[in-house]
Amino acid sequence: MSETKFTLDYQRREIPSKARNAGLVFTALGLLIVVISYIVNPERTAFNSIIGSSFLLSIGLLSLFLIALEYLAGAVWSVVFRRITEFLSTVIFVVPILAIPFLLNINSVFHWTHTDTVAKDAILSHKSPYLNTTFFFARLTFMFLIWWLFYFIFTRNSKKQDSTFDQALTKRNARFGAVFMPLFAVTITIAAIDWLMSLEPHWFSTIFGVYYFSGSLLAALAATTFAAVRMADLDLFGIKIKSDHYYSLGALMFAFTNFWAYIAFSQFMLIWYANLPEETFWFMNRWEGSWKYITLGLIVFRFIVPYILILSQPSKKDPKRLKLAAIWILFTHYYDLYWLVMPNYSKSGIAFSWYELGYPLLCIGILLLVFTMRAKGNNLLPVGDPKLKRSIDFHL
Secondary structure: OHHHHHHHOOOOOOOOHHHHHHHHHHHHHHHHHHHHHHHHOHHHHHHHHHHHHHHHHHHHHHHHHHHHHHHHHOOOHHHHHHHHHHHHHHHHHOHHHHOHHHHHOHHHHOHHHOHHHHHHOHHHHHHOOOOOHHHHHHHHHHHHHHHHHHHHHHHHHHHHHHHHOOOHHHHHHHHHHHHHHHHHHHHHHHHHHHHOHHHOOOOOOOOHHHHHHHHHHHHHHHHHHHHHHHHHHOOOOOOOOOHHHHHHHHHHHHHHHHHHHHHHHHHHHHHHHHOOHHHHHHHHHOOOOOHHHHHHHHHHHHHHHHHHHOOOHHHHHOHHHHHHHHHHHHHHHHHHHHHHHHHHOOOOOOOOOHHHHHHHHHHHHHHHHHHHHHHOOOOOOOOOOOOHHHHHOOOO
16 A cells, blocks of 8 residues: 555655757658668668668567566666556657668668579578568568567556556566567567578578567667666656665676677687588678778777676666766677678778768667656556565665
């Protein structure tokens, strides 16, 4: 009863309009660059579209995963941040729009779409029952319908609980979370293979889905952490966010920084040790010309820098340090996707110009716009959740 009484005392607060205005500016500028780049060079824009779409999908889909995981695990500490992940997960509705350039130019980016080439290639012929345009779009449609369905289920029950305080809704979402998890594991692997791995359809890697998952979860945690720290700075929660909350976010970012590095090294080490030409060429392409600097930079920027930033216990409790680490992780996740995608467009060396600026700006703008639009008129805390009081009083 005390928890219910507490939730009734909550006063909803609005996110400042400057966040929405910044989102409008970034979105408009990014969209302008994308449109111009598509007119000038549609193929290059298509590759950038894969990067931008995969980046937003990372944050949206893995935020949905965090929602399901919280319900399924019965986690307490993260309840105060659940509205953040709910708002961020909304971007999965925007991803298909960002993917339009590469979907319209699918023949320019995916070799396996050319039937004459497939007919002459034994490997591609063997993979053709899976890698064909009809099945590709069927999988794409199925995946997004699944993700959208569970988004509506989780968020509808969560919002309904704000007014009904029905504890059964929490149990209901936990059951749906158990159904979502295996579907999530399958669909995120399919998305990673279809959008990223199949850019080089001759390559083999059984761990690539986990690689994309690890980087994507790290990006979703970083986006959640940045939003949480910023909202706490502006006192938008209406409660005090404790150092133990910050430590939990920092510890997760640190853990998955290490997990990403472990998966990345495992993928490289196993391929290097086996020394099979049909596997090693993928890494060799990323060691040709100026691409080797991007590859070396990935080790430094993606792993070493964030590792040092949030290694110590005090750094995991420091909001300023966490905010810096979150921004850096989001930047390096985009960097990682660039490393995965662009060598397929420019094999001789780094391809970076004004063409590559449109989608990063557009992604920032969309995240800000979607977040502020979803936050408008909604509680920033799940006030009807029976675990909210314990979440606010959380101690390690």
